[in-house]
Amino acid sequence: MPTSPSTGTPDKQPGHLKPGDEASAGTPGTGEDLCEDCGGSGIRKDGSECPTCEGTGRVIRGIGGG
Numbered sequence: 001m002p003t004s005p006s007t008g009t010p011d012k013q014p015g016h017l018k019p020g021d022e023a024s025a026g027t028p029g030t031g032e033d034l035c036e037d038c039g040g041s042g043i044r045k046d047g048s049e050c051p052t053c054e055g056t057g058r059v060i061r062g063i064g065g066g
Helices: none
Strands: 030-034 058-062
Touching: none
Parallel strands: none
Antiparallel strands: 030 058
């Protein structure tokens, strides 16, 4: 199974939504952003993996106005 280069954890299936994602990657009007819960580190203050971004440090958010 391929691993994420930033964390070394197994990659999720394409289209997999993490708890902090607002949409699937590649959805028009969205983009990658740093996870607000871990500040983009993928690690919580207690040293455990961030559950919001599943340790990636990134989430998919809506961008733009409207």
